Amino acid sequence: MQAGAASVEACTDKPVEFTVLIAARRNGNPNANANNGVFANGSTVTVGFVSATEGMAATLADTTITLEPEWQGSASDNTQNDLSDETLAAVVTLPAKSLGGSGSVTFSYSGVNNAGGPVSGTNAVAVTWTTAPCITDATPPQLQLPGPITAEATSAAGALVTYSAAATDDTAPAAPAVTCAPASGATFPLGTTTVACSATDTAGNTGAGSFTVTVQDTTAPVVGSMSNLGFEASGPLTTVTWTDPTATDAVSGSPAVSCSPPSGTGFPVGETTVTCSASDAAGNTGSRSFMVTIADTGAPVLVVPEDITAEATGPAGAVVVFDASAFDLVDGDVAVNCSRQSGDVFPLGITPVTCSAIDSRGNLADDSFDVTVHDTTAPAVSVPASFIVEAAGPSGAAAVYAATAADAVDGEIAATCVPGSGTTLPLGINTITCSATDAAGNTGSNSFTVTVVDTTPPAIEVPAAITAEATGPAGAGISYSVTATDLVDGPVDVTCEPVSGSTFALGGHQVDCTAIDAAGNEGSASFAVTVVDTTPPAITWVGGPASGGTYIFGSVPAPGSCNAFDLVAGPVACEVTGYGTSVGAHTLTATTDEDPSGNSATETRSYSVSAWTLRGFFQPVDMNGVWNSVKGGSTVPLKFEVFAGATELVGTSAVLSFTQKEVSCQSGSTVLDEIEVTTTGGTTLRYDTTGGQFIQNWQSPKKPGACYVVTMTTQDGSKLTASFKLK
Incomplete structure (x- = not known):
């Protein structure tokens, strides 16, 4: 930066x-050294006020200088005194000093x-x-002007207004003259007018000022006087007319006058103030x-009824209603x-009746009439409404x-009826x-009818609901x-359908009966009749084991049906189930299909089958x-007999099987699977007719210990068992 x-x-x-x-200002050669003190081409330099001595201060309207794009050049081009094209102006303020x-x-x-x-x-x-x-006169004179002036208008042109204006000057030898427009003493129009004043001192300094003059009209017009008026009432309101007074005003001349109430208004009885006014x-x-x-001095008009005659409505007489009215021109009703x-x-x-009426002004009217009450009314007889009774017999x-x-006068009195x-x-x-007849001899009567009718139908006694079992396909006779x-x-007589x-x-x-x-x-x-079918079909056994029969195995009859x-x-279809020929108890069950009514039948037969009788094994x-x-591998003859009841069986088909099981010699539990016994020496199971017994040779296994x-098991499931220990 350049310092000076x-x-x-x-x-x-x-x-x-x-x-x-x-x-x-340029100072030194450009290079890329980060510590180089030369601003880069086209860069911006920011300037600020830091401090001052002796109470001085400085301000800058603009704080930045933009350098030229070719701000830096070769070493030979960078002279010490090259200054930027753009400069800043700093305004410095030096306070007043005595020395x-x-x-x-x-x-x-x-x-x-360059390096940033x-x-x-x-x-x-x-x-x-x-x-x-530094003594100079640059101060204009000071004006002494009046404050705002308000004046009352004296005519349509406004009002004449006077005022006083003066000026003073610190350096002038005499007070300078003051000129104002409009001038004092001029006639100012209605409204607000600004008065402009000025004064010039000998040094040519001019002081100026102004004030306002407001001319207003606050004076009301003057309304002419009227005489009081008086009249007799012609109704609630009496119409009164007059000629309105005139009015004068300093500014507006003769403004229009209006009165309240206006001429032609209806006035009530009494005193009413009428005010007439005018506005400028x-x-x-x-x-x-x-x-x-x-x-109001006239009495009301009173109207009463003519003499009244009324019928007594009770011992005290009668309630009589009448209308008496009065009308007044002023008060109305x-x-x-x-x-x-x-x-x-x-x-x-x-009974005489006197009536009177007084209006609001105390004017009175009166009149009278008579009320006569007499008894000419017969007693009122109250009878029941005509009614009907049902005949109780012939x-x-x-x-x-x-x-x-x-009776209106006598009250309750006795009444007699014929027939009684x-x-x-x-x-x-x-x-x-x-x-009935009252004390005045007035007789009243009334009648009604009693109609005896026979509307009761005969009483029919029918049986309770009947339920019958069908006896055939057609149903049942009832x-x-x-x-x-x-x-x-x-x-x-009674008629029923269907008939008994x-x-x-x-x-x-449903049986319907009438009489x-x-x-x-x-x-x-x-009454109701219901025919039902609750009887199940009847079962007939055909063949088969007899109920309670006992049979030897092999002799049970065929199943039957x-x-x-x-x-x-x-x-109806029927089926037999439960047939068996094994030894033990058996139950046959005969079951039918359902008939159309859903009934079905079941019957049972029990019988038993006895086992054959076995004898042996013999020695x-x-x-x-x-x-x-026995010695392992030896042949052991197994001898036995089979009886079906008392009949000995001799056919080998009676024997179902021979089996052998290896078992534990201690517990007898099975160790190996069963093995079929085989015959030896070409000998099979046979019946020995000489000895009368079956013989089966069993060759023991070659398994010592x-x-x-x-x-041996027969066809009916009976068994003979023998235990062997091989050696």
Whole structure:
């Protein structure tokens, strides 16, 4: 940055401002060293005020300098005194000084070099000054003007207004003259006018000022006077007319006048104030009043009824309603007061009634009439409404009733009826007449009818609901008994459908019975008849084992079969199950299909099958848990007999099998699988007719020390078992 010096002359009585120009200066050759102190081409340098001495201060309107794109060049081109094209102006303020002196103002600068490194620092501008007095007259005169002026208008042109204006000057030998427009004493129009004033001193300094003059119209117009008026009332409101007064105003001339109430208004009785007013263009209103008086001296017109005759409604007489009214020209309808009130109870005889009416001004009217109450009304006889009674027998029915009578004057009185209550009345319409006479001899009567009718149908007694079992495909024949009795006619004939003894098909049926008496009343009753099929089909056994039979195995009869028959449906399919020929108890079950009604039947037969009787094994084999000791590989004859009951079987087919099991010699539990016994020496199982027994030769296994159990099983499942220990 370029640093220099400033020299100024300062007045002793005021501060001095002067301008310092700031520019950037080249200093050194450019290179890429980060510490190079040369600003880069086209870069921006920021300048700021740092500090000052002797109370000085500085301001910068602009704080940046933009350098030229060719700011840096070769070493030979970078002279020490090349300055930037762009400069900044710093305005420095030196306060008022009494003596000469010196000080400094310091500015900062910052930017970047080619390597992007910072380039910054500060430079100070030396300031010296000398002082001298600075006496000058640049102050204009001071005006003394009045504040805003308000004046009342004296005519349509406005008002004449006067005022005083003066001026003073600190350096002038005499007070300067003041000129104003409009001038004092001029006529100012309505509204606000600005008065502009000025004064110039000998140095040519001019002071100026202004104030306002407002001319207003606040004076109300003057309304002419009116005389008070008086009239007799012609109704609630009496119309009164007059000629409105005139009005004068200093500004508006003669404004229009209006009165309230206006001429032609209806006025009530009494005194009413009428106010007449006028308003000028400025909205000021003036008024004047007078009195209108309406008098009322006429009495109301009273209207009462002609003499009244009324029928007594009770021992006290009668309630009499009448209308009495009064009308007044001023008050309109006026209340009427009578010696007896409308709606009062008036006694038998003649009663005078006096009425009067007074209006609001005390004017009175009165009149009278008579009320006569007499008794010419017969008692009122109250009878029951005509009614109907049901005949209780051939003679009809006894009817019970009561009649009452009430008289307006005598109250409750006795009433008599013909025929009397409780009389048995015949079938048909019977007229009953009842009457009563009051103390004044007035007789009243009334009548009603009692009609004795026979509307009760005969009572039919039917049986309770009947359920019958079907006896064949057509259903079942059913008989029943039904009777009927009528209150008037006694026993009557009964007709039923279907008739007693009819055959009813399967299912539900309704029997409807009717009986008609001499009066044509028909009675009816019904009862239900249901024909059901709950009988299962009957089973017939065909062949097969007998129930409870005992048979030897092999002699059980063939299974057999069954037949079934149903009363309604006829033949039904039947099946036998449970057949068996094994030893033990057996149960045969015969079961039918369901008939159309869902009934089915089941029957059982039990029988038993006995096992064959076995004898043996005979010697040389020991039985009953004895271990037979034999040499392994030897042949052992197993001898035995088989009996079917008492019959000995001799065919070898009776034997089902021979088996051997190797077992533990200690526990007897199975060690190996069973092995079929084979015959030896060409000998098979045979029946020895000489000895009368079966013989089977068993060749024992060649397994010394082993134990075996040999079992013979016959066709019926019976067994013979022998134990062997080989050696």
